[in-house]
Amino acid sequence: MKTIVSEAIAQRATEIADTASVVRDVGSIQDPPCSAAFLDQVRVILLRSRGVKDVAYQADGKLLCSSSLGSRAQSIPPLAHPDFVAPNGWRLWVSAELAQAPGVKAMVLNADHVVVARLPNIDPPAMLGRRHQLSIVRIGPMGSVVTGNGPVVGLSETALRAGKPIITSERMLVSACTGWLCYVLSMRWSDVALAHASTLAAAAAGGALLGIIGAALVQYWITRHASMDRALRRAMQRRELELHYQPIIDTSTGTCVSAEALMRWFRKDGSQVDTSEFIEVAEAGGFAIDLFLLAVRLASQDLSTFLRFNRNFKVSLNITANDLLEPQLFQILHEYFELRGIHPNQIALELTERRIVDTAAQADSIRKLREAGYLIHIDDFGTGYSNLSYLSDLSVDCIKIDRSFTRHVTDGSSQSRIVPPMLEIARELGLAVIVEGVETEEQRLYFADRNVKRMQGWLFAAPMPAEALLPLAGRQIWAPPRAQDLPATT
Template sequence: MNRRQVICTAILLALIGAILPLGLAFYIAWTRTVAQEQRDLEATAHSGLQHAQEVLAQIEDTLRYFQTLAVKPCSQEHIQQMRAATISTREVDEIGYFRNLALKCSSWGRIQERIELPAPDMVLGNGVELRLNTFPMASPNTRMIDIFYRSHNVLSDPVRFVDIELDSSMQIAVLTANGKLISSRHGPSPEVVQKVLSGVQPAMDREVLSVMARGQDFSVVVTEPRSKIVEKLRREQMLLLPMGLLLALIIVGLVVWFSRRRLSMVGELGIAIERKEFSVHYQPILELQTGRCIGAEALIRWRRPDGRMVRPDLFIAIAEEHKMISQITEQVFRIVIRELRDMLVADRDLHIAVNLSAQDMQNGRALKALHRMLAGTGIEPGQIWLEATERGFMDVDTARATIGTAREMGHAIAIDDFGTGYSSLSYLQQLPLDALKIDKSFVDTIGTDSATSSVTPHIIDMARSLNLLIVAEGIESEAQAQYLKDKGVHFGQGWLYAKAMPVGEFLSFYEVNLRESGAPFPQVLKEL
């Protein structure tokens, strides 16, 4: 090969080496943009479905409350109670009382003219009736959703069912399980919505992207113009086109190298720790016998600067792998103390459970940091429970030493997600634990024919034989709660009672629970 051939070959390889990365980058930009938009739509649809179900659940709770209210129908006290509910419950705009399907009184007062209920648009499995086009006397031009149960109804603004964070380019529609529209935002096409419901609309066509989430009572359809993707893709491509081919090869190589370091999950996680981008949500823990909230589990959340949430099971595993988990644990302690200090000092009966990783159990760094943080706050160490999974107890000698230190400091220690790891009765007997948490996977088998359904009572018996407090995770049904209550399980948490929530919502939940339960603080905790 002569000099000219070498130069030509080098130029050709340089051109190929520059063009291929650009072409690949454009292709990846397209597929990633489409995939991300689809994920965003799916997240919005599931968020909308969850929100609609929560709105309905709140309304159903209000209706059931009035069914059990021991007052004379349409008395002044009855009407006052209905008015109070409309003020205190955001989802409730008006409440009415019916006798023989005729309206007798409402939160506005007694009704003189005869108003009868029309046929429902949908009847739920629990007997709750939905009427989607009700126009109240007080505002005859305003469409409301009528939710009726036995002798009371609630009127709710349809907007309540779609009141979620929504990108301005997205359209959302909430429908009944039989396909009737409850409410929508940003004007989704009725034709597209019906096609999505019937399954004939592709996830992406020439005009729109669409997704659907189905629940027991509702379906949610979210759409977005395809032009949104084209605009994003064009912006990405226009940044690359002006570059020369040879320069593109060098710059793209540097950008890829730098981006992989800077934007990898490990790099992002390190920056998130430095910038303190984490927050804490609190899932209430209730005493099963009384229904009183006796504390909460602190759960870490990470929202990236672009607004996207990163699942804890993803970044916690990476933090453990790269020895960053203790720094995150310390931030959780700091947030809990900052957000709940006044509440914990005011109510010594409350406790907050914080998870420790296997590394936290081994190095003891988090305990030392917690000891420093609690100094001068007025929070008692016993109000901070420490939870560790079975993996954290694999090194029994180290775990015993860490637990001993924590208990000397005044903290209670719980083994979390019990039954999913390595523990046995002889294993637990070696550790001075205070509580055992039954993993959700076992709670889910209650009342089923699952092969592991018999494990739950054995776990309960094991914990009771060791005089441990028992906390059941992931309770989602009344049947599960009743079974656990009958078995003597002390505490429970799960979506039956409340999801994990930001501090403001948790404080409100606690105040409402405290007023409604009226139960004394459980003696079993006072004996810890």
């Protein structure tokens, strides 16, 4: 089955290959440039094209004629700086407004004397927004490279800023940078090549065209990313975001002892926006702290009365490493929790391991939070740092085994062999353990046999609104199946 990214590349490759074909055909015309015979042949070439709408001829940086305007094209001003320049000098504007058609935007390719404008196809929804396909990378002081979101790309600043595709036996990476922020798309090259070998071969025949395809993909994603940024900010103003809570169960008793607060975005039409995508946008846009503050306010609003009368129940909130540097963090927690009668030890702050702290100020903030009584959990444990000494350095309270390990614990894979050492590390450091993503009885039994009691997942309960959680909180909501109900083993 073709993947979303495969389709995206195929679409861009088809557009670029068709455009390159027009460039080559126009370049082979023997009649004098801009003569009547020349323009007639250009118009015949356009009839064969699947998307090119106009072709112009230029010399010394000035347009001399075009298939739509003839010699009147000389009055069209040159375009601004291109979005991408290939090593062979070809230039690409991903979305340029056409002077001859105000309000109409087109992809423009300039190759030597030929300038081609085509109307790009509409992107399928969420074409490039999947978290596992995109990495957002920050370039820090002295050229340090830190992956803020998505898979670690392992590229240097020079490689990132070069913008050239990097192809390995498994993946194709393309990047685009704006200042200190770079976007990197990672694609399964083997799938793409198998599904679209002929299309990509035609596109790659242009030498630098593979780079142009990559630049077009990244630029289209950036455009879509900016649109999502604006939509998310509006959604926050319109109160379209709300918290759902997934129960965490003590499986020794079946009691719902805590819950994780998860942000959800429901549009006015009832549709739901992918959570990982809008969280990613907020982090890249620098306003993830606003989401955290919203989560604090909503959790307090939803649960403060219940928490005041149920001191053993806890709620966990997701927080980013950068949120730890918010000057008003402690004041906000104090105002929305402590002043409303909620003890700090009823609130756990979940810090994702993939974006763990990397400054002394962030580590100091964690220490102060724990001194104030707040609990610190490391979320998605096992997906980030390979050096686990930071667990003792930060003095955290709990680790949460990521669902990517949970789903494999019973299949004998390499991921299943990693879980026992994780549990041993937690025991040696005296840390509590919560298992995420428990969906089957086999997974539950695996961890129960290893003395892990607290679990979270669809086997027990899905995320739910506060009004659905409250009747369940602090009560037994699950019981293990009876022996006679378990499937027979041979």
